[in-house]
Each structure stands twice: as C-alpha cells, then as structure tokens.
Amino acid sequence: MELKSGSNLEKMLRAGHFAFTGELGPPRGANVDAVREKAKPLKGMVDAVNITDNQTAMVRMSSWAASLIAIEEGLEPNYQMVCRDRNRLAMQSDILGSYALGIRNMLCLSGDHQQFGDHPRSKSVYDIDSTQLIQMVKGMRDEGRFQGGADIDGRPNMFIGAAANPFADPFEWRVHRLAKKVQAGADFIQTQCIFNMDKFRRWIQQANDMGLTEKVYILAGVTPMKSIGMARYMKTKVPGMDVPEAIIKRLQGVDKKKVADEGIQIACEQIAEFKELKGVAGVHLMAIEWEHKVPEIAERAGMLPRPTV
Amino acid sequence: MIVAERKPLDEINAMLKGYRRVLTVGCGTCVAVCLAGGEKEVGVLNAELQLVRKVNGDPIELGAACVERQCDMEFLDPLEVLVDHYDAILSMACGAGIQFLAERFAEVPVFPAVDTTFIGANRDVGWYEEKCRACGTCVLGMTGGICPVTMCAKGLFNGPCGGTNNGSCEISNDQPCAWYRIYERLAQQNRLANIMEIHPANEWRNQTPRTLVQAGYRRRKEALAS
Numbered sequence: 001m002e003l004k005s006g007s008n009l010e011k012m013l014r015a016g017h018f019a020f021t022g023e024l025g026p027p028r029g030a031n032v033d034a035v036r037e038k039a040k041p042l043k044g045m046v047d048a049v050n051i052t053d054n055q056t057a058m059v060r061m062s063s064w065a066a067s068l069i070a071i072e073e074g075l076e077p078n079y080q081m082v083c084r085d086r087n088r089l090a091m092q093s094d095i096l097g098s099y100a101l102g103i104r105n106m107l108c109l110s111g112d113h114q115q116f117g118d119h120p121r122s123k124s125v126y127d128i129d130s131t132q133l134i135q136m137v138k139g140m141r142d143e144g145r146f147q148g149g150a151d152i153d154g155r156p157n158m159f160i161g162a163a164a165n166p167f168a169d170p171f172e173w174r175v176h177r178l179a180k181k182v183q184a185g186a187d188f189i190q191t192q193c194i195f196n197m198d199k200f201r202r203w204i205q206q207a208n209d210m211g212l213t214e215k216v217y218i219l220a221g222v223t224p225m226k227s228i229g230m231a232r233y234m235k236t237k238v239p240g241m242d243v244p245e246a247i248i249k250r251l252q253g254v255d256k257k258k259v260a261d262e263g264i265q266i267a268c269e270q271i272a273e274f275k276e277l278k279g280v281a282g283v284h285l286m287a288i289e290w291e292h293k294v295p296e297i298a299e300r301a302g303m304l305p306r307p308t309v
Numbered sequence: 310m311i312v313a314e315r316k317p318l319d320e321i322n323a324m325l326k327g328y329r330r331v332l333t334v335g336c337g338t339c340v341a342v343c344l345a346g347g348e349k350e351v352g353v354l355n356a357e358l359q360l361v362r363k364v365n366g367d368p369i370e371l372g373a374a375c376v377e378r379q380c381d382m383e384f385l386d387p388l389e390v391l392v393d394h395y396d397a398i399l400s401m402a403c404g405a406g407i408q409f410l411a412e413r414f415a416e417v418p419v420f421p422a423v424d425t426t427f428i429g430a431n432r433d434v435g436w437y438e439e440k441c442r443a444c445g446t447c448v449l450g451m452t453g454g455i456c457p458v459t460m461c462a463k464g465l466f467n468g469p470c471g472g473t474n475n476g477s478c479e480i481s482n483d484q485p486c487a488w489y490r491i492y493e494r495l496a497q498q499n500r501l502a503n504i505m506e507i508h509p510a511n512e513w514r515n516q517t518p519r520t521l522v523q524a525g526y527r528r529r530k531e532a533l534a535s
Contacts, residue, residue, distance in 0.1 A: 084463070110465065113479060115480050124463070128511075129463070129466055130467075130470070131466075131508075132507070135510070165471030168470075168473045169486070169489055176501075180506075183507060240479065
C-alpha cells in the first residue's frame with residue numbers, strides 16, 4: 001500500500017508494530033542546547049517525538065524550529081500546530097515550510113486558551129478549529145489544493161495527527177467528535193493522558209463498535225506521575241483531566257522515596273494493558289519535563305528495542 | 310442591544326484637560342437601557358466632572374443634552390444650535406454614535422465617555438451578557454440557539470474541545486462550556502444530527518468595514534450617491 005507521508009511513525013503503524021511516541025517541550029528562549037539535551041535521551045527510544053507548540057499558551061521556541069533541531073539529533077518530530085496563534089494563511093505557509101525542511105508528521109490541535117499563559121490579554125486567532133485544520137492539511141496533501149482552492153506547487157505529504165480526550169464532557173459525545181476528526185482526515189490520534197482506565201476501555205470499545213479503529217491509529221496517552229502533588233494538581237487543576245482517587249491512594253501507599261518509581265510502575269502496567277487492548281495501536285508517552293526518564297520507562301515497559309522499518 | 314460601560318472618571322478627566330466648555334451628549338437608546346449613557350448618566354457624569362475640576366482649581370462649563378439615537382444623523386440636528394458654544398463634545402453613546410457625532414461636527418473634538426463592550430442581553434437589572442459577535446454568518450439554527458462564535462472562548466465550530474470541564478469552560482468554572490450546552494440542547498430536541506457532520510471553515514464576513522443596504526433601498530442609495 002502506498003504511504004501517505006513515508007514517515008517512520010506511519011511505517012511503524014502500517015507494519016503493525018505497537019508504536020511508541022514521546023514528547024519534547026521547546027525552551028522559553030533560543031537555547032538550542034536545551035533542545036539537544038532533551039532530545040538525547042529520546043533517541044532510539046521512541047518512533048517519533050511530539051514537539052509542542054507554545055504549550056499552555058506560553059511563548060516558546062517555535063515548534064517547527066525545535067522540530068528541525070530534533071531531526072538533527074536523530075529524532076523524528078511530530079510537529080504540533082495549534083489554532084490559537086495562526087490564521088489559515090500562516091498555518092498553510094508553515095505546513096509547506098516545515099514539510100520542505102523534512103517534517104513528515106503533524107498534530108492538529110485547538111490549543112490552550114491564551115488566558116492560561118504569559119500573554120493573557122493577547123488576541124487569539126481561531127480562524128479555523130482543529131477539525132477544520134485536519135481537513136485543510138488533508139486537502140493540501142491529497143488534492144494539492146490550498147484551503148482557498150488554488151493549486152499547490154509541491155504537496156506537503158504529512159502524516160496527519162489529531163488529539164482526542166475521552167474524559168471531557170459530555171462522555172457520550174467524545175466518540176462522535178473522534179469520528180468527525182477521522183472523517184476530516186486524521187491518520188492517527190493521540191489521546192489525553194489516561195488515568196481512568198475504566199472510562200478509557202468504554203471509549204475505545206465505542207470506537208471499535210463504530211469501526212473507527214479500523215480507519216485511524218489510536219495511540220493511548222500515558223503520563224507517569226512524578227509525585228503525589230502532581231497527581232493532585234492534575235486531578236483538580238487541569239481541565240478535562242480525570243485522575244481517579246485510587247491513583248493518588250496508590251502513590252500515597254508507598255515510601256516517599258519510591259513515589260516516582262510507583263508512578264512509572266503504574267504507567268508500565270497501563271502500557272502492558274494497552275498492548276493487548278483491541279483498537280489501541282500504540283502509546284504516546286508524555287513524560288512532562290521528565291525526558292531523561294524515558295529510556296528507563298521504555299525499558300521497563302518492554303518497548304525496547306524499537307523495531308526498524 | 311449594544312452594551313457599554315462608562316469609562317473611569319480619571320480617564321475622562323484626562324481627555325478633557327485644557328477644554329473649558331464641554332457638551333456632554335447622551336443617547337436614548339441602547340446605552341440608556343444598559344444604564345451607561347442615557348440622560349440620567351449624563352447628569353451624574355457632569356456632576357462628577359464639575360466637582361473634580363473645581364477641586365483641581367480648573368473649573369469647567371458643562372452642557373447636557375440627550376438625543377434619541379446618536380447613530381442616526383437626523384436625531385443630531387437639534388445639537389446644531391448648541392455645539393457652537395462648546396470647544397469639545399463628550400459622547401456617552403456607543404462607538405457608532407460617537408463616530409456619527411464626530412462626523413457631523415467635524416470641527417469640534419469629540420471624546421468617548423464610555424467603552425462599547427458587546428452586543429448583549431439583559432439577564433437582570435444592570436446585568437448584561439454578551440450574546441453575539443456580529444460575525445455575519447449566523448449558525449444559531451444549527452447549534453440550538455447557542456452561539457459558538459461568542460459563547461465558546463475559542464470560537465470553535467466543531468466542539469467541545471478537550472478542555473470542557475464538568476460543563477464549564479477551561480477558562481473558568483463560572484463560564485459554561487458553549488458546546489456542552491449545544492450538545493445538551495440538541496440532544497433534548499433530538500437534533501444531534503446537526504453537529505455530527507463537520508462544519509467547514511468559516512468564511513469570515515467581518516474582516517472589512519461593512520455596509521448594508523437593504524434590498525428595497527438600493528436605488529435610493531444610488532440616487533443619493535449620484
């Protein structure tokens with residue numbers, strides 16, 4: 001079968017391997033070494049690395065630039081793009097430019113509201129939303145047309161990603177929103193961090209029943225808890241996050257020095273289940289500001305060595 | 310209606326620095342209803358200005374007027390005889406009214422006494438909620454009468470996003486999630502099919518200054534133009 005982008009991530013998924021992706025947040029400055037430092041422990045550990053785009057609405061090195069540094073470090077980037085900061089002109093030119101310089105995967109997101117960030121009174125764009133962004137990238141790739149209808153000279157053959165949050169309200173609607181993103185043209189999905197496994201099982205069951213998992217690769221989002229404080233913060237302060245009390249209790253049940261280890265253990269148990277769960281094609285590991293722990297997590301979760309395709 | 314909020318006295322006072330005779334003009338329509346710039350508010354503002362200028366040893370002569378609608382040239386006629394006496398005008402109308410006043414009396418500086426805030430509705434006395442961004446492509450028929458452009462903090466057409474939080478928006482627990490409500494209302498009316506299909510990228514019609522001539526009046530406009 002003909003590949004859409006030829007990215008490593010696409011080839012892994014097409015070959016039927018259980019994919020493993022990581023994440024790298026660009027620095028709050030032009031510090032190239034900071035990107036290289038974060039990239040090093042990820043090399044050979046994951047199939048692609050999400051490069052976040054002004055995450056939490058804080059200004060950071062642009063995601064395409066950090067993606068290029070990641071390529072230099074031997075990683076395959078998954079270039080994130082949010083709808084908050086760019087209109088359709090800027091988005092399309094960045095898509096062309098990033099593809100021209102070797103980026104092959106991208107993740108289409110709405111983005112956190114600017115009110116959370118360090119420029120809370122900035123003007124957001126939201127010219128288009130994440131579903132419409134997926135549609136636009138697909139149109140550019142498959143039809144060779146800009147959103148405005150004109151022909152493109154040199155199509156950007158991106159492997160198109162999207163996000164899904166099985167835990168946001170209303171639960172009954174989430175799978176339908178997933179369906180809309182699949183219909184728009186998403187090739188793969190990375191989910192919000194999963195802590196409530198029961199709810200996730202129900203969601204993936206719905207996606208299976210609707211035939212969606214045959215049309216899109218779903219990578220389950222995993223975030224190891226570093227501390228009890230982090231677990232509490234995610235439970236109470238992060239919108240759309242569902243952290244069951246049992247997770248916090250389990251972290252509280254171990255020696256203080258072993259909490260981070262227990263967090264990794266929980267993540268590994270989740271990954272083990274995802275490997276067996278129908279409809280899950282891989283795991284997206286969001287080790288937030290914990291990139292150096294990725295080799296240990298990958299090892300303990302039995303994800304190594306990564307297959308080559 | 311158009312909802313406005315009076316500017317702080319200090320800001321208004323700073324704008325009027327150096328002007329000795331000022332005519333404050335209220336508007337009897339939207340800004341009167343929302344208690345920001347009607348006849349009563351003109352009186353209150355003038356009293357405050359009078360006092361602060363007196364305290365500062367820089368007295369001011371203030372006139373008061375209120376017209377039915379500042380956004381309608383014919384209602385500005387009665388001001389003609391008054392304006393000559395003043396060296397500035399302070400308008401308490403919305404941004405449209407202020408601009409019409411400034412256009413009509415172009416020789417006199419016109420200053421805004423209110424911040425025009427939004428197109429909104431009256432929830433209770435003195436309590437207004439934004440409801441419309443005048444995007445020019447109304448989708449309320451599809452969304453169960455809840456505007457995603459205005460009520461969703463991200464203006465999404467295919468929501469809700471992953472930040473919806475027990476029915477609230479990610480920006481605040483006090484802000485309901487527009488798309489949660491859209492879902493609930495359409496489910497209640499058995500019309501969820503409305504949002505099952507992708508809503509394509511909006512063709513924005515509010516990106517240039519807009520002029521509207523209703524169909525029956527186009528000839529009249531052409532005649533006026535020539």
